Amino acid sequence: MEIKSEKPVPAAEARNTMSKKKDDDLAYEQKICMDFLEKNVDINVTDAREAMEKLQEIGRIKARQAAVLINIMPEEKSDIRLIFSKERTSLSDENMDEILKVLDEYRE
Numbered sequence: 001m002e003i004k005s006e007k008p009v010p011a012a013e014a015r016n017t018m019s020k021k022k023d024d025d026l027a028y029e030q031k032i033c034m035d036f037l038e039k040n041v042d043i044n045v046t047d048a049r050e051a052m053e054k055l056q057e058i059g060r061i062k063a064r065q066a067a068v069l070i071n072i073m074p075e076e077k078s079d080i081r082l083i084f085s086k087e088r089t090s091l092s093d094e095n096m097d098e099i100l101k102v103l104d105e106y107r108e
Contacts (some may be wrong), residue, residue: 008064011041011071012048043070047106054102060089061099073103 009017015037018030026034043051048070055066065087074080077096084091091099 008062008067010043010048010052010067011037012043012045015041016045041071042108043073043106051102051106055099058095058098058102060091060095062089065089069099069103070106073107075100075103075107 015034018026018034018037021030023031051070052063052066055061055069056063061069065084068083069080072079072083074083077093077100080091080096080099
């Protein structure tokens with residue numbers, strides 16, 4: 001299998017893209033991935049895209065980091081600190097409050 005392009009996306013978008021393919025066209029690993037996404041991803045694609053844009057507007061948050069935040073949906077600042085612990089990006093308490101506010105809008 002050849003990688004044609006690569007960009008960070010939330011799991012909801014990956015689920016949406018994979019669901020467009022017929023089940024017969026998916027490789028074994030893709031079927032396992034699709035099964036995981038169907039069972040574990042609660043946010044819909046539209047909300048995930050909106051949340052991704054809002055998180056990137058906060059500043060200092062890259063697309064990859066925004067996708068991770070949407071996939072994990074942290075509920076506390078300590079969870080956000082763990083996600084960013086190995087990143088060069090340091091977030092202020094205000095930034096973390098903004099992140100939690102955005103994620104609370106899309107939490108189910």
